[in-house]
Amino acid sequence: MPDSFSKIKRSLIMKSVKSRGNKSTELKFIKFLKKFQIKGWRRNYKLNGKPDFVFPKKRVVIFTDGCFWHGHNCRNTKPKDNAAYWEDKIQRNKTRDKIISETLEQAGWQVIRVWECEIKNAILCEKLKTLVDEYENSGLSCQGRQELQNDN
Numbered sequence: 001m002p003d004s005f006s007k008i009k010r011s012l013i014m015k016s017v018k019s020r021g022n023k024s025t026e027l028k029f030i031k032f033l034k035k036f037q038i039k040g041w042r043r044n045y046k047l048n049g050k051p052d053f054v055f056p057k058k059r060v061v062i063f064t065d066g067c068f069w070h071g072h073n074c075r076n077t078k079p080k081d082n083a084a085y086w087e088d089k090i091q092r093n094k095t096r097d098k099i100i101s102e103t104l105e106q107a108g109w110q111v112i113r114v115w116e117c118e119i120k121n122a123i124l125c126e127k128l129k130t131l132v133d134e135y136e137n138s139g140l141s142c143q144g145r146q147e148l149q150n151d152n
Contacts, residue, residue: 025116049100060110074117
């Protein structure tokens, strides 16, 4: 079905739509942090790239990336309609993610990118175990993966 707006008008409409974040993924991640009593994180912290979670004292930032929007192939879903547009859009997102990560790392921040599917599959436990110092004090046990998976 052809679009009822011109390409320029559609572009203006889409640019005016503001992101509200990937709320369900972020909420699952918050549940994870609270469950294992990982403290010291902030949201909406004024930092380049708008990380989803920031541990200012540890200089750690965490992005919770949606698998589709950031090009993770876990589900291997690719839109058939307007495929070239979506491939380009996702590639731009991946390029932007890389630039933001490099910029933050050069500024002395440790960057952790968590895929949406990693929270669901409890892979997050291992990722945070090696990268966040709070792990030692959190009571987090990676043997309890099944319990975490059942919570999601």
